[in-house]
Amino acid sequence: MSSKKRILFIATEISPFLELTEFSEILNSLAIKSNENDFEVRCIMPRYGVINERRHKLHEVVRLSGINVSVDNDDYPLQIKVSSLPNARLQVYFLDNDEFFKRKFIFRDENEEWFEDNGLRSVFFCKGALETVKKFGWPPDIIHCSGWMTALIPMYIKTAYKKEPVFSNCKVVYSIGGETFDETLEKDFIRQANIHAAIKPKDLEPYKKGDYESIIKGGAVNSDAIAFATENIDEKIVKELSKTRGKKILKFQGYDSDLTEYFELFNELVP
Template sequence: MSVQSKKRILIITNELSPYLEITDFATILNKLSVKTFDSGMEIRVIMPRFGIINERRHRLHEVVRLSGINVVVDKEDHPLLIKVASLPNARLQVYFMDNEDFFKRKTVFRDEQELFHDDNAERLIFFCKSALEIVKKFGWPPEVIHCHGWMTSLIPMFLKTAYKKEPVFVHSKSIFTAQNPQFPENFGDDFVKKILNSAALKEKDVELFAGANNEALTAGACKYADYVIQGQEDLDKDILAEVKAAKGKKLIPYNPDWMENIDPLFDLYQNLTED
């Protein structure tokens, strides 16, 4: 397979084994990434550089030529640092989006007292925009963009709105892993305003996110994604109903064997790159 003919898969996730494991999908995505790479496709993975990720152990290093971008979040510029590591037992690259204000802390979504970080909304927006901005800088157009985790939930919407005319994303198909809510907190009444202040969007683009909670993030992501993976067997019935009712939406049903056999998910990647 020549370099020019290789299909490109991009995974954007807030968890990936061995760096951070929140759900079983951290391991599933690891196996899926390796299998995709071994198949001859080009694959890159993007995730946040949470402070609990040990840079020395995992051999992260800054990519100076890619760093230096400023990402606008709620009308404020935030510098983006890019770090990279090679996934153990594979030669594929994992890119870590870093920012001292958002990710230096040694916690993930909650502080030492188990309180939800009060800037998680800004961290969400920053990560989603950072992931897309760095792909633009790569000049690397992916056929498939698989979004996993609530911190990726704005990406399917951005791809259909603010970034829809970007050449690198014109032919991209998005997948979102739908899971049950992982936090009960609310981002606040100004959440939608913060999104609108961060990108060229219309109010109708973000209306599904107005609930400003985990359920709203999932609903919005499912609306805009081209494909939705049922990430849990007991996924909320309302979410399932909305996905099944959406015109042109394709649902990938939950499979209890994914942990041992990721072939069905790999087949989805293959099928989407052949369309």
């Protein structure tokens, strides 16, 4: 049995598959360097319709597909595809569903109109990612979440998935990158996000407003560590979250960092 620490990256974007912000390249480097620094690494992200399956050599993982993800009393089929980071023996798993990710746009349509189901897409992705890890049977020591689409995962780990053996000993890092939005998630978002009886109103409270600031704060306060991954974060948010008790805080070290600070954080969380 491998003695390597296991780290799972769950991300909105990872270069070269999707590059919304500079953080996609940092994640690419962080995953590869983690792999080179004796971590066992896996990555999960959405299979947005803009990702070219032929160019990136995606193929379906039949043994993992076939999961139905139940959200808001509806079942949605989850298809899982896989590719590798270029120049690295490192697998990236893509979560796909025709209703949520087949469209050839990410969060806005061709007229730059915000998709009315972005909140539901986020719930599906977060729950789908955790169900995929259960099917892996691969207990991570660290889950590194990045992007607002992943913000429910730290809360789900503490509530709905608290008693799942695969997550029983993991620590969660939440990275706040450069991607933002000015809109508000749909009014049903909080109800949709309540995927399990173990989730109480107080657990959903940080996310209640449904705006960008509330969503990332929800992800941050439910994590074991917060990483500021860009200089373009509202100073008010940085100051507020930096005062959060019981959290390890990783300040932004610049885009030319060698990422040593992340490995120090990972090893501090899981000695």
